[in-house]
Amino acid sequence: MDELFTYLLQFGSLNQQQLDLIASKTTTLLLPKDAYFLEAGHVARHVGFLLEGVMRICYYNNKGDEITRNFVDEQHLVADLRGLEYSLPSPEYVQAVTDCRLLLFSKRDWDDLAHTIVGWSEMVHKMTAKHLREKLARISPMVAQDATTRYQEFIENYPRMANRIPLSYLASFLGITQSSLSRIRKNIR
Known part of the structure; x- marks a missing residue:
């Protein structure tokens, strides 16, 4: 749980009562190698925080080739936040590359945090922005x-x-x- 708290505290202040609430909303998920956290065409129902392992985000192009778009390693969120927020089916798969251990939030519990913790939505916005910057830093140079x-x-x-x-x-x-x-x-x- 300390890893999650360290991650969250990069994006805002949380008191002990709020941290305890967050901890109460999590469950642990063990995801074996090659298992899917999310499959294309399904609506996301969870947000994960990766404690151990590596996951990949992939899709199939119009020729049927499998394309790996990104990797996620420890101390990062694993989620289709857009799909979760708007109940949209995911266009991509999220698959365990190794055996993984995650802290899991249900959509309902994730939403409860937004309604209970002042500033939670802003923290999520900052997390998303950081993720996008990391993704761009990883992908942008590859073009040239x-x-x-x-x-x-x-x-x-x-x-x-x-x-x-x-x-x-x-x-x-x-x-x-x-x-x-x-x-x-x-x-x-």
């Missing part, structure tokens, strides 16, 4: 870089994640084939 540079920067910027992700997922995220990624890794060593 060659595959080797994209791989090297991913390894440099996310060393804790790199050895935990199957090469097929990493290749998809980098926008290259798995054989190209294997060649790049061989040439770098």
Whole structure:
């Protein structure tokens, strides 16, 4: 629970009573490797906080190819907040890359926090903005870089994640084939 509190306190002030309320709204979810936290076409019903493990966000393009769009590691929220708020089906899958342990909030409990804790909605807005900045920082440089540079920067910027992700997922995220990624890794060593 301390990890969640540390995360939340980056975005605003919470007193002990509010922290206790937040803790009372969580349950623990153990999600085995390859299981889905959310499937495309389903409406999100939970917000998770990843304590252990790595998850990926993926979709299928119009050719039927599976594309990994992003990765989420420890001390980050896992949620389709737009879908949760507006009851919209998710266009993407959220899948456990490794065995994962999460703190889970139901939609109802998440909404209760917004109605009970003054400033909660602002904190969620700040969390969302931080997530978007991190995503842009990860994805934006990839547009202009060659595959080797994209791989090297991913390894440099996310060393804790790199050895935990199957090469097929990493290749998809980098926008290259798995054989190209294997060649790049061989040439770098």
